[in-house]
Amino acid sequence: MNVDRTKRGKMVNGFDPAKADALDERTRLFVDRRARLLGPAYRLFYSNPVEFTRAEGVLMYDSQGNEYLDAYNNVVSVGHCHPHVNAAVARQMERLCTHTRYMQEGILDYAEMLLATFEDAIGHVMFTCTGSEANDLALRMAKYHTGNEGIIITSEAYHGNSELTSEFSPSMGENSRLGTWVRRVPAPDTYRVDCDDMGEWLAERVAEQIHDLQRRGQGLAAFVADSLFTSDGIFAHDPGILEPVLKVVREAGGIFLADEVQCGFARTGTHMWGYQRHGVVPDIVSMGKPMGNGYPVAGIAMRPEICATFGHDMRYFNTFGGNTVAMAAAKATLEVIQNENLLENTRKTGAILMDGLRDLLQKDARIGDVRGAGLYLGVEMVKDRATREPDSALALALVDEMRERRVLISATSANANVLKIRPQLVFGPDHADRFLTELEGALKSVTI
Incomplete structure (x- = not known):
């Protein structure tokens, strides 16, 4: 891979260490200590951290x-330090923190509660620690279920920072390698794209990339999208754009992975999940960040047929994914969302x-x-x-x-x-x- 070493790794709103001399002495010493101990990959926000x-x-x-x-x-x-969530985490931590290979009701209680927020077609849920892990697992399942390799994303998407998910997260910058099985389509830019039907416009571009994947023998495993297209610039004007896209995706044997890490959990104000604004039902839904109000818990929900063969042919285990404390945090967070309207x-x-x-x-x-x-x-x-x-x-x-x-x-x-x-x-x-x-x-x- 050829990398332009003159380009610093991309981060929007990132502090520039070259300008540290302009900071007050205490902040400058902190920045120097941080660089010495943590290395150059960690970045701070703002020109004045x-x-x-x-x-x-x-x-x-x-x-x-x-x-x-x-x-x-x-x-x-x-909200920061919500007392209901904090109390639930503290109670469970004082009793037991262990993994999913022992019987525990907490994971089942939360799974029932969470699945009730989805459509009936979404029947299973699996837990991870981070959104990156959730999208990593979802992509593995998509490829196994379809037998295909190709992934289609929007041009500036972000879906994680693991080895796999970084390869379909172009927003990480030019120095971050994209997978050879990844294809990009333009975001539905309602500010700059002049068309009568944004959904059909996007579907045509997805179809073009599907054709390219098929010509190269990779086929389409999944179309992956955050339904507010947040990393692309936040586009939410047209709530119907996903339906025609999903039509061409499913005709090609692919599935739809709705990345709800940023746009889920009541974020849009009209629906619990961002994709629901579009009147569609995904095959897999990935969740993360907001799920535990600061406690690291994430997961995927899916149609049962997506994980039937995957679950039969191989096991899934994550030492911390779905642990008893994580489930207490997630359940309490969802209770606050629902009980406080x-x-x-x-x-x-x-x-x-x-x-x-x-x-x-x-x-x-x-x-x-x-x-x-x-x-x-x-x-x-x-x-x-x-x-x-x-x-x-x-x-x-x-x-x-x-x-x-x-x-x-x-x-x-x-x-x-x-x-x-x-x-x-x-x-x-x-x-x-x-x-x-x-x-x-x-x-x-x-x-x-």
């Missing part, structure tokens, strides 16, 4: 006690944020587009609305300015010019108002 020491709900506090509004971290989906809160607060962002769109010509669903929103920054030329420098400057205003966001898309707004599901109207006030102030302050 921040150290957090505690958090609660949607608020985080730095080492000086300053409060920050967290509009980015979806791992703690029901966070789906409705996501819809309500998301609408407030969207309305406010649209108001800013009318006021500032540097905002080209506002889009998203529920509490996953994107604001695309452009140099010119007529040409729609991306303005990544402006987007990253706004991310840094928001950090200085003690509001946390990041950026996404191939050009890193889309502000990524992804708060916890407990983000309320007052938090939304504070966010919008600070973003308007940031727009006025940044004059790039």
